[in-house]
Amino acid sequence: MTTLRDAESRSKGWGTARSAPPPGRGDRRPTQRRRRLQRILGEHPLGLLLSAPYTAFVVIVFLVPFGFGVWMAFHDFFFTAPGVAVPHPFVGLDNFRQVVDDASVRQAFGNLLVFLVVNLPLTVVLALLLATGLDAVVHWKGFFRVSYYIPYVTASVATLAVWIFMFNGNGVVNRLLGDLAPDPTWLANQHLIMPLIAVYVTWKNLGFYVLLFLAGLQAVPQELHEAAKVDGAGAWRRFRTVTLPGVRPVTSLVVLLSIIMTGQIFTEPYLLTGGGPNGASMTPALLMYQKGIQQGKPDVAAAIGMILVLAVMILSLVSRRLTERRS
Template sequence: MRSNRVLANSRLNKPVKKKWISQDAAWAFLLLIPLFIGILLIYSSTIFGFVMSFTNWDIVRKAEWVGIENYRTLAEDELVWKAMRNTLYFLIIAIPAKLIIGLALAVLLNQKLKGVNFFRLTYFFPTACSVVAIALVWGYLYGVDGFLNTLLQGLGLSKVYWMDEHNAMNSIAIMSLWGGVGYIALLFLAGLQNVPPEYYEASRVDGANRFQQFRMITLPLLTPTTFFILITQMITVFQMFGENYLMPGPLNSTLSIVQYIFTEAFQGFRMGYASALSYILILIIFIITIVQFKLQKKWVNYDL
C-alpha cells in the first residue's frame, strides 16, 4: 500500500514535458502554408524572369544566353519609345484631369442633400464594371456611325473619326476618365469627411469665406489622399492594358508598354525580350514611387 502511494506521489512530482509548439500555433502555421507557397512562387518567378531577360527563348527551343543584348535592343526599339510617349501623355493629361474632376465631384457629393447617396452610387458604378464591358460600350459610341457621330450630325456637325491615329489617345483618355473618376471621387469624399469641422468653425469666426476655407484648410488636409491617388494612378497608367488592347488605334497610336510586352511574349514568343521590357517597367515604377515618397515631405500635410 505504501509503495503504491510513493509511486503515485512520484508521478505527480514528475516534471511535465512542454511541447515545442502549441496546438494553436501549429494550426496557424498550417493555415499559413498556402500563403507561404504563393510568396515562394512569386519570388521564384521573379528571379526566373530576371534571368530569362538575359536569354533568347521562344518557349519551344532551349534558352540561349545573350547577355545584355535584349536591353540594348529595347533601347533602340522605336515601339518602346512610342509606348513610353503614350504613357507620358496619360501621366500629363489624364491623371490631372481625373484629380480635378474627382475632387470637384467629391465636394458636390459631400453636401447634405436629399438623394445624395444615389448620386454617389451612380458615379462609382463605372468603377465596378469590367474593362471589357466598358470598351464594348465606348466602342459603339466611338463608331463611325455610332451614337456620338449620330448626335453630332443631328446638331449639324460633321463626323469625328474618334479612333483614327490623331484622336485615338484622346478617346481612350476620355473613356478612362469616365471609368475611373468615380473611384477617385470616393477617395476624396472619404478625405473630406475626415476633416475636423472645428477648423471650419474657427475659420468662420475669423471671417474666412468658403473659397479661403477650401484653399487654406480643405486642400492642405487632402494632400495625403492626393498623394495616395497620385501613386496608385501613376502605377495604373504604366500598367494600362485592357483599354489599349480592346480599342487599338491604327499604326500603334495607342500602344502601351504592357500591351507591347504581351505582344512580344505571347504573339512573337520572344520571352527573353518581353522579360527585359518587364524589368525596365518595374524599374521605372520603382524610381517614380521612390521620388514621390521623397517629395511628399515638401507638400503632404497631415495636420495644419
C-alpha cells in the same frame, strides 16, 4: 588595531564578492534573445500565422513570376514543347539593347506618357471636386456613392462596347458634333486615340478615387471649417486653406495609384484598337503581349517589363518626394 583574523575575513569577503557573478548577468542572454525574437515577430506573433496564407499567395503569384521574369530578361529564352530541355544561355544586356533600339518600344512608352499627362490631372481634379460636392450633400448621399462606383465595378468589355458605339464613325458623339466631328474619326485618329483612352479610364475608375477623397474629407476636423467661417473665409478660401491641406495624404495616394495603374494599361487599347492606328495606342503591356506571345520572344518581353517596372518606380518615388516637400 586590526587583527590578523579580521584581515583574513575581509580578504575572504573580497574574494567571495569578486568570484560571485553580478546579479542578473545570467538572465541577460534569455532576455536579449526574447527581445530580439519579439522585434522580429512583433508584439502579436499570431498575426504572422494568420497572414501566412496571403504571404504565400503573394510569393507564389507575384514574387516568383517576377523573379522568373528578371531571369528571362538576361537569358536567351524561348518557348519549347513540354518536356523538351533546351539550354538558355546568359546574354547579358542584349535583350535590353534590342528593346532600346526598337522604335515601337519608344513609341509605346511615349503613348504611356501622353496617357499619364491626360489621366492624372483629370483623375485628381474631378475626384476631389465630386467628393467635395458629395460630402456637402445631405440627401441621397448613398445613391450618389453607388452611382459613381458602378462604372468601376462593371466589366471593361461591357463599358468599352458602349464607348465604341459612341465614338465610331456613325456614333452618337459624331452625330451630336456634326461638322465639328474629327476626321479621321476618334478611334482611327492617331492624335486623339490615346487621350480618348485616358478619358475612358478616368471615367471608369473615378468612383474608386471619389470614395478615397470622401474618406479623407470626412477625416478633416469640422472645427477647422467653423474657425475659417468665423474668420470670414469664403467657400473658395476654406477649400484652399482647409480642405486641400487636409486631403493631401489622400492626394498622394491617388497620384501613386494612378501612376501604377498607368503602367498596367492593356485591356482598353487591346479591345478598342489593338494598338493602332499605326501604334498610336500601343502601350508597353500590350507590346509585351505581342512580343512574348504572338512573336515568341518572351525574353524581349521580359526586358520591356523590367524597364516598365523601373519607370513606374521612379515616377512613384518622384511624386512621393514632391508631395513630402509640399507637406
